[in-house]
Amino acid sequence: MNAGHAxxxxxxxxxxxxxITALRxxxxxxxxxxxxxxxxxxxxxxxxLLRVINWLQPPDAGRVYIDxxxxxxxxxxxxxxRSRPEREINAVRAxxxxxxQDFNVWSNMSALENVVRPQVVVLQxxxxxxxxxxLTLLExxxxxxxxxxxxxxxxxxxLQRVAIARALAMDPIVMLLDEPTSSLDPELVGxxxxxxxxxxxxxxxxxxxxxxxxxxxxxxxRIIFMDEGRIVEDGPPEQILRAPKTERLKQFLxxxxxx
Amino acid sequence: xxxxxxxxxxxxxRLLEGAMITVQVAFLSFVLSLILGTVLTVLRSFKIxxxxxxxxxxxxxxxxxxxxxxxxxxxxVLPVVGIDLSAFAAGILAVTLNSAAFMTEILxxxxxxxxxxxxxxxxxxxxxxxxxxxxxxxxxxxxxxxxPLVNEFxxxxxxxxxxxxxxxxxxxxxxxxxxxxxxxxVEILIGAFSIYFVICxxxxxxxxxxxxxxxxxxx
Amino acid sequence: xxxxYTIFIDYGPKILEGFRLTLIIVICAIFLGLPMGVLLAIxxxxxxxxxxxxxxxxxxxxxxxxxxxxIFLLYYVLPFYGVxxxxxxxxxxxxxxxxxxxxxxxxxxxxxxxxRGQSESARAIxxxxxxxxxxxxxxxxxxxxxxPIANQTLSSVKESSILATITVSEMTMxxxxxxxxxxxxxxVFIMITLLYWLLNESIAFGVRHLEKYLQTRRxxxxxxxxxxxxxxxxxxxxxxxxx
Numbered sequence: 001m002n003a004g005h006a007x008x009x010x011x012x013x014x015x016x017x018x019x020i021t022a023l024r025x026x027x028x029x030x031x032x033x034x035x036x037x038x039x040x041x042x043x044x045x046x047x048x049l050l051r052v053i054n055w056l057q058p059p060d061a062g063r064v065y066i067d068x069x070x071x072x073x074x075x076x077x078x079x080x081x082r083s084r085p086e087r088e089i090n091a092v093r094a095x096x097x098x099x100x101q102d103f104n105v106w107s108n109m110s111a112l113e114n115v116v117r118p119q120v121v122v123l124q125x126x127x128x129x130x131x132x133x134x135l136t137l138l139e140x141x142x143x144x145x146x147x148x149x150x151x152x153x154x155x156x157x158x159l160q161r162v163a164i165a166r167a168l169a170m171d172p173i174v175m176l177l178d179e180p181t182s183s184l185d186p187e188l189v190g191x192x193x194x195x196x197x198x199x200x201x202x203x204x205x206x207x208x209x210x211x212x213x214x215x216x217x218x219x220x221x222r223i224i225f226m227d228e229g230r231i232v233e234d235g236p237p238e239q240i241l242r243a244p245k246t247e248r249l250k251q252f253l254x255x256x257x258x259x
Numbered sequence: 260x261x262x263x264x265x266x267x268x269x270x271x272x273r274l275l276e277g278a279m280i281t282v283q284v285a286f287l288s289f290v291l292s293l294i295l296g297t298v299l300t301v302l303r304s305f306k307i308x309x310x311x312x313x314x315x316x317x318x319x320x321x322x323x324x325x326x327x328x329x330x331x332x333x334x335x336v337l338p339v340v341g342i343d344l345s346a347f348a349a350g351i352l353a354v355t356l357n358s359a360a361f362m363t364e365i366l367x368x369x370x371x372x373x374x375x376x377x378x379x380x381x382x383x384x385x386x387x388x389x390x391x392x393x394x395x396x397x398x399x400x401x402x403x404x405x406x407p408l409v410n411e412f413x414x415x416x417x418x419x420x421x422x423x424x425x426x427x428x429x430x431x432x433x434x435x436x437x438x439x440x441x442x443x444x445v446e447i448l449i450g451a452f453s454i455y456f457v458i459c460x461x462x463x464x465x466x467x468x469x470x471x472x473x474x475x476x477x478x
Numbered sequence: 479x480x481x482x483y484t485i486f487i488d489y490g491p492k493i494l495e496g497f498r499l500t501l502i503i504v505i506c507a508i509f510l511g512l513p514m515g516v517l518l519a520i521x522x523x524x525x526x527x528x529x530x531x532x533x534x535x536x537x538x539x540x541x542x543x544x545x546x547x548x549i550f551l552l553y554y555v556l557p558f559y560g561v562x563x564x565x566x567x568x569x570x571x572x573x574x575x576x577x578x579x580x581x582x583x584x585x586x587x588x589x590x591x592x593x594r595g596q597s598e599s600a601r602a603i604x605x606x607x608x609x610x611x612x613x614x615x616x617x618x619x620x621x622x623x624x625x626p627i628a629n630q631t632l633s634s635v636k637e638s639s640i641l642a643t644i645t646v647s648e649m650t651m652x653x654x655x656x657x658x659x660x661x662x663x664x665x666v667f668i669m670i671t672l673l674y675w676l677l678n679e680s681i682a683f684g685v686r687h688l689e690k691y692l693q694t695r696r697x698x699x700x701x702x703x704x705x706x707x708x709x710x711x712x713x714x715x716x717x718x719x720x721x
Binding site: 452 | 541544545548550551554558635636638639642650653654657671674678679
């Protein structure tokens with residue numbers, strides 16, 4: 001698998017949490033280097049979808065394939081579905097980069113250590129190697145002067161960029177971004193989007209759940225509109241944003257404009 | 260197996276007699292401590308400085324010293340200042356005073372959870388202060404405190420074996436009497452151990468049920 | 479009836495020797511009990527029944543029986559299995575076991591207080607459950623649980639007096655011994671009462687300062703306001719289980 005060039009395929013994903021159904025049969029294909037933005041009202045299952053792809057939340061039904069390889073489960077010779085061992089699932093997660101709305105930078109270590117530790121612990125790289133890679137990446141996201149700072153003295157935008165460097169240090173083949181800028185003050189959104197745009201033009205396969213329609217318009221190859229656990233519309237940005245086909249999407253876009 | 264549990268079985272009748280004393284002591288102390296704790300909580304709410312200081316010292320003393328020492332003080336030191344109590348009475352006194360200190364803290368928490376609006380409504384209806392306390396505030400404070408109160412009762416039960424040290428013939432002392440004559444301490448102690456376990460376990464499970472029943476009545 | 483001051487002078491050293499032993503016992507019990515508490519907490523949370531079962535059994539049994547009878551049982555049972563320990567070591571073992579149950583509760587609350595996103599991102603990056611505990615959750619948990627654990631030592635100091643029942647020569651036992659010689663319970667018990675109270679207040683004082691120090695340390699601010707309230711309530715529940 002080449003870094004950043006994997007495909008993602010999802011078939012028939014269903015997921016419920018007790019009474020609440022988050023995903024009702026979702027199919028999706030994302031091609032190599034494609035950037036897909038997911039929009040939709042809150043609670044429509046967008047975050048759950050991302051967490052199903054890297055098996056943080058195994059679905060109740062359906063299959064996930066990353067670069068043709070099934071994630072989380074295998075189908076044996078008799079057609080029976082078996083869970084894959086934790087070891088293999090962890091190995092897949094190591095190659096799937098994930099960003100969170102709350103950044104989730106580890107508060108018990110410095111920015112540099114945040115980027116070094118997973119390389120050493122998960123990828124078994126030597127500390128020397130890991131530090132070199134970490135320093136390069138932190139510089140690339142514009143944090144060269146902050147490498148030894150601790151999370152409690154960094155701004156939201158800086159924290160998210162640490163998270164990006166941390167994800168990139170793992171040589172991801174795919175990236176899943178869950179509202180990466182929703183918790184940021186408006187002035188800080190731009191610096192993060194700039195880095196994400198750079199990743200996209202570099203050929204990274206990305207699924208981005210976001211409210212930033214400007215980003216979606218400029219960077220996405222496709223936009224997907226989800227509502228109540230289903231994909232309602234799927235198409236290029238001009239079509240989705242300027243010529244919505246369904247009533248639900250029209251209402252949603254109207255609501256965004258008026259806020 | 261090295262242990263002969265027929266000794267346990269044979270000792271059971273006497274152990275259960277001791278357990279009865281244990282439960283009586285625990286129950287009596289608990290009820291007295293509940294009364295004392297309630298009185299202190301109500302007193303504290305009046306915010307009279309000297310009284311609150313005395314209560315604070317009392318609580319600090321109880322919480323800062325071992326229960327065993329408090330029991331010894333009641334049994335060995337009180338006679339020196341003229342108060343001669345039987346072992347049973349000294350034990351009850353010590354355990355009651357000990358539990359009451361924690362009781363006051365528990366009830367303070369329960370009291371704080373009673374919404375101020377209740378007091379205001381009662382006042383505006385013209386009800387007298389002591390009626391408000393008795394009929395409205397205290398019942399709600401108690402119900403809110405049920406889990407920690409039941410927990411406190413199990414703590415009282417677990418304190419009773421210390422009274423064996425001042426010759427009160429409860430379950431622990433009975434066990435000691437038995438095994439000092441038949442030289443099978445493990446078998447006897449396991450019998451007593453199981454009885455204590457059953458008592459405390461049943462009480463703490465019952466607390467869940469009690470809590471549910473009371474909250475349904477309120478609703 | 480007057481106060482016999484000579485008691486303090488003649489027998490003071492013996493009492494202080496008991497005080498010293500009390501300190502040793504409590505410190506040993508903490509260092510033994512903490513790892514046991516961690517094991518019990520992890521076992522309690524495990525998804526595998528053969529870890530969770532024994533942990534739950536130990537927790538319920540220790541929590542629902544008096545400390546005094548646990549000491550006695552341990553004292554009398556060990557020789558049957560070939561273990562002949564001096565009373566003080568049996569006492570330390572018993573105190574460690576007893577305290578470990580409360581440590582386990584505190585640690586469980588502490589783990590729950592670490593924001594979920596921290597362990598979620600650790601799993602998302604490919605760490606196993608134990609790697610996420612070791613690298614992310616536990617380090618954050620320690621600064622949260624340190625004050626309640628320090629508070630727990632107050633209970634340990636008071637419980638240590640019960641070791642006198644198996645004649646361990648800590649402070650309470652030495653008081654009983656002196657009282658048996660001098661027949662002056664008043665002076666003797668007043669003396670150790672004050673010593674226990676003093677020890678208690680010193681530890682409580684230390685804990686308050688520990689809490690203040692931890693607030694200012696870096697990394698601690700990561701716990702948001704909301705989480706801080708949740709931590710407090712779950713730790714309060716753990717604290718209420720002890721005297």
